Amino acid sequence: MSKYVAFGKITSHPGQRDALAQILLEAADLMKAYEGCELYIVGTVDDDPDSVWVTEIFKDAEAHKASLALESVQEIIQRGRPLIVGGEQIKLNPLGGKGL
Amino acid sequence: MSKYVAFGKITSHPGQRDALAQILLEAADLMKAYEGCELYIVGTVDDDPDSVWVTEIFKDAEAHKASLALESVQEIIQRGRPLIVGGEQIKLNPLGGKGL
Numbered sequence: 001m002s003k004y005v006a007f008g009k010i011t012s013h014p015g016q017r018d019a020l021a022q023i024l025l026e027a028a029d030l031m032k033a034y035e036g037c038e039l040y041i042v043g044t045v046d047d048d049p050d051s052v053w054v055t056e057i058f059k060d061a062e063a064h065k066a067s068l069a070l071e072s073v074q075e076i077i078q079r080g081r082p083l084i085v086g087g088e089q090i091k092l093n094p095l096g097g098k099g100l
Numbered sequence: 101m102s103k104y105v106a107f108g109k110i111t112s113h114p115g116q117r118d119a120l121a122q123i124l125l126e127a128a129d130l131m132k133a134y135e136g137c138e139l140y141i142v143g144t145v146d147d148d149p150d151s152v153w154v155t156e157i158f159k160d161a162e163a164h165k166a167s168l169a170l171e172s173v174q175e176i177i178q179r180g181r182p183l184i185v186g187g188e189q190i191k192l193n194p195l196g197g198k199g200l
Contacts, residue, residue, distance in 0.1 A: 039199035043192035092143035097128035099139035
């Protein structure tokens with residue numbers, strides 16, 4: 001099974017981006033201790049004041065799915081949900097490269 | 101200076117995606133020996149038969165800029181250019197996370 005590589009754009013209600021980013025940074029902290037997660041970067045882009053982007057690499061799709069089932073992650077998702085109006089995810093089929 | 105984190109969508113002429121991906125995988129091989137590059141993943145997405153995506157992390161913007169000036173990279177860019185019709189890049193302002 002190949003690695004799970006994805007970047008997701010999560011759009012907050014106007015003015016809630018930084019609060020959402022803080023919650024996602026908490027998720028990133030959880031992922032630091034989660035062996036199946038190899039990369040989990042939270043960031044913003046200049047031309048979008050309402051969105052937070054998450055770049056993630058997991059050992060495989062199963063490791064990603066299992067991370068979402070963690071109670072600590074579910075708690076963060078519940079807290080973040082009211083801040084979110086929408087989102088989109090770009091799921092990559094990795095062909096190769098450095099850091100894969 | 102913060103890390104350079106970006107993902108780029110490079111769109112090929114119809115039917116040229118795999119040829120373009122091979123060229124970008126050569127670039128990824130070059131980046132394996134380039135210390136300033138921490139991640140360089142080449143991949144595709146299911147719903148776009150013409151695009152190749154590159155996910156990249158460099159030590160900083162200077163390391164990224166210097167990589168483009170390498171003769172070996174310039175040679176690859178010249179070879180890839182005829183296959184390319186367009187592209188877009190999402191440059192992230194990283195706030196934190198795992199693997200940063």
